[in-house]
Amino acid sequence: MEFAFSTADAAFRNDLVDFLDRELADGWNRSEFGLGSAVFTEFSRGFVRRLADRGWLTPHWPEEYGGGGQGAWQHFVLGEEMWKRGEPRGPQYMNVNWVGPAIVKYGTEEQKKTLLPPITRGEVFWCQGFSEPEAGTDLAALKTRAVRDKDGYVIDGQKIWTSYAHEADYCFLLARTGSAADGRDGISVFLLPLDTPGVEVRRIDGFVGNDSFNELFLTGVRVPEECRLGAENKGWDIVRRTLAYERVGAPRYARAALVLDGLAAWCREAGLFADPGIREQFGDARALCEAARVLVYRVIDERAKAKEPSPKAYQARAAMVQAERAVGDLALDVMGAEALVEKSPGDAQFRNSLGAGIAAGSYEVQLNLISRLILQLPKE
Ligand SMILES: Cc1cc2nc3c(=O)[nH]c(=O)nc-3n(C[C@H](O)[C@H](O)[C@H](O)COP(=O)(O)OP(=O)(O)OC[C@H]3O[C@@H](n4cnc5c(N)ncnc54)[C@H](O)[C@@H]3O)c2cc1C
Numbered sequence: 427m428e429f430a431f432s433t434a435d436a437a438f439r440n441d442l443v444d445f446l447d448r449e450l451a452d453g454w455n456r457s458e459f460g461l462g463s464a465v466f467t468e469f470s471r472g473f474v475r476r477l478a479d480r481g482w483l484t485p486h487w488p489e490e491y492g493g494g495g496q497g498a499w500q501h502f503v504l505g506e507e508m509w510k511r512g513e514p515r516g517p518q519y520m521n522v523n524w525v526g527p528a529i530v531k532y533g534t535e536e537q538k539k540t541l542l543p544p545i546t547r548g549e550v551f552w553c554q555g556f557s558e559p560e561a562g563t564d565l566a567a568l569k570t571r572a573v574r575d576k577d578g579y580v581i582d583g584q585k586i587w588t589s590y591a592h593e594a595d596y597c598f599l600l601a602r603t604g605s606a607a608d609g610r611d612g613i614s615v616f617l618l619p620l621d622t623p624g625v626e627v628r629r630i631d632g633f634v635g636n637d638s639f640n641e642l643f644l645t646g647v648r649v650p651e652e653c654r655l656g657a658e659n660k661g662w663d664i665v666r667r668t669l670a671y672e673r674v675g676a677p678r679y680a681r682a683a684l685v686l687d688g689l690a691a692w693c694r695e696a697g698l699f700a701d702p703g704i705r706e707q708f709g710d711a712r713a714l715c716e717a718a719r720v721l722v723y724r725v726i727d728e729r730a731k732a733k734e735p736s737p738k739a740y741q742a743r744a745a746m747v748q749a750e751r752a753v754g755d756l757a758l759d760v761m762g763a764e765a766l767v768e769k770s771p772g773d774a775q776f777r778n779s780l781g782a783g784i785a786a787g788s789y790e791v792q793l794n795l796i797s798r799l800i801l802q803l804p805k806e
Contacts, residue, residue, distance in 0.1 A: 470516030474548030492546030528668035555599035572601035585642035679718035754779030
């Protein structure tokens with residue numbers, strides 16, 4: 427693959443960086459706000475509208491649905507610059523990266539007409555209702571049920587770890603429409619407005635910030651058939667296809683590299699760079715961030731060339747986790763007790779690196795997939 431950016435993509439990055447320097451100059455600091463906090467969300471809502479005004483919220487979407495018709499690389503440059511600065515779009519990256527594209531691909535004309543424009547204008551938040559208390563890695567074990575009745579479906583069940591649900595307008599919800607024995611073949615996707623009667627959102631304090639996680643209780647939630655995305659019982663396929671690239675959808679190495687720069691400045695000031703051991707640790711962490719970047723680029727290259735997703739995504743995601751963890755560990759090592767101060771860069775990075783190995787496909791599972799599909803090792 428060609429590792430250099432095209433002239434158009436490089437120019438886009440320059441314009442974007444100028445814009446972000448202006449927009450985020452005034453006191454923007456993600457670790458101060460805290461993910462999911464009211465102040466973060468408020469900032470995010472205003473910020474994405476200004477992005478949308480420039481056509482930079484959904485530049486990669488088809489023009490007929492409010493996008494800019496740009497390619498995979500421009501979409502990625504956008505994500506990279508956002509993550510470098512702590513992802514000021516907040517939860518909106520989900521709408522933009524995969525919720526909207528799933529509706530474009532599988533939605534009815536009515537769903538596209540009503541649900542896509544508010545996303546392109548940056549007016550709505552979506553959350554992802556997949557995990558359940560007994561269905562995380564083994565998502566096919568999910569028990570939330572959607573039972574047909576004459577007017578549509580009645581949904582009952584519980585979701586957990588639903589990031590941003592307390593702020594969201596809609597949930598991209600997985601529910602069982604077939605029997606438990608159907609496993610993956612009995613699951614459907616519902617585009618659920620969260621103000622539907624019977625939906626209750628309860629906050630959970632969590633290690634990534636006390637404002638980010640929720641449980642979602644669904645009791646006798648009635649939705650019309652028009653809320654279902656795609657064919658009944660075909661939800662697994664929809665999720666598999668639309669999330670194929672999401673393992674690398676959050677360029678976490680970019681944020682880790684930024685934290686590493688901050689740590690280096692801190693160490694320089696504290697006179698710690700004289701220690702060759704510390705310099706070596708910095709070198710290792712930087713190398714892991716760079717390796718993750720290049721491995722992710724290989725995946726974006728496949729996407730840009732419209733190839734079928736390959737196991738390279740598992741390598742890229744595992745490398746991102748390693749990079750985040752290396753920077754988190756380094757922060758604890760060099761900052762010592764100061765890294766334990768809540769919301770300090772060390773504290774924030776340590777929490778981020780914990781979440782990185784779990785969300786969007788856990789680290790261990792990526793290793794399993796690499797061993798089987800790339801190294802071709804026997805299963806047990
Ligand atoms: C920051 C963050 C945000 C999240 N946001 C959302 C969200 O918005 N919506 C949502 O639906 N969910 C969300 N989740 C939940 C996440 O998807 C689940 O935590 C994840 O799927 C793991 O499921 P689990 O917690 O049930 O752990 P388990 O599946 O019980 O796994 C526990 C541990 O066992 C390991 N393990 C499990 N199976 C295997 C195996 N076969 N081989 C080797 N190791 C294995 C795992 O790697 C993990 O380390 C979020 C999680 C985090 C950390």
